[in-house]
Amino acid sequence: SYKQACEDASERVTYVLQKLSDSLSAGGHLPTIVQAYHLNLVLCTVVDHASRANSSGWGLARMFSSARSPPLLDGSNKTGDKEANTSGSQFEGLWPYWMDKTEAVTNTFELDKLFLLTAPNMSG
Numbered sequence: 001s002y003k004q005a006c007e008d009a010s011e012r013v014t015y016v017l018q019k020l021s022d023s024l025s026a027g028g029h030l031p032t033i034v035q036a037y038h039l040n041l042v043l044c045t046v047v048d049h050a051s052r053a054n055s056s057g058w059g060l061a062r063m064f065s066s067a068r069s070p071p072l073l074d075g076s077n078k079t080g081d082k083e084a085n086t087s088g089s090q091f092e093g094l095w096p097y098w099m100d101k102t103e104a105v106t107n108t109f110e111l112d113k114l115f116l117l118t119a120p121n122m123s124g
Helices: 002-026 030-056
Strands: 089-094 107-111
Touching: 002 030
Parallel strands: none
Antiparallel strands: 089 107
16 A cells, blocks of 8 residues: 555665764764865855855945054064064954944944854854
């Protein structure tokens, strides 16, 4: 009967998938599969961000020159102040790309010597 054929097919699929799972696990392929999954997550996030940026008319980041003197070879500026020269960045008015700016809380912050990378859900 049709019902029996469906049950037989389900059992066969379960058996084949279990054998595949056992083979991948025993062959040491799980770390590669996990890495491929993470790469896929990162690439999907990049595609989503780029799509939203294009549809919103966003442009490339703008670079502003610093009022500080450029660093000398020893890492100091012309005044000899090594602390005055940093490779930090300042970000003003950022909001999550998936939200409309009118609905989001904007963030302004500086990154200097400490960087925090987060997942797409910002869980850290």
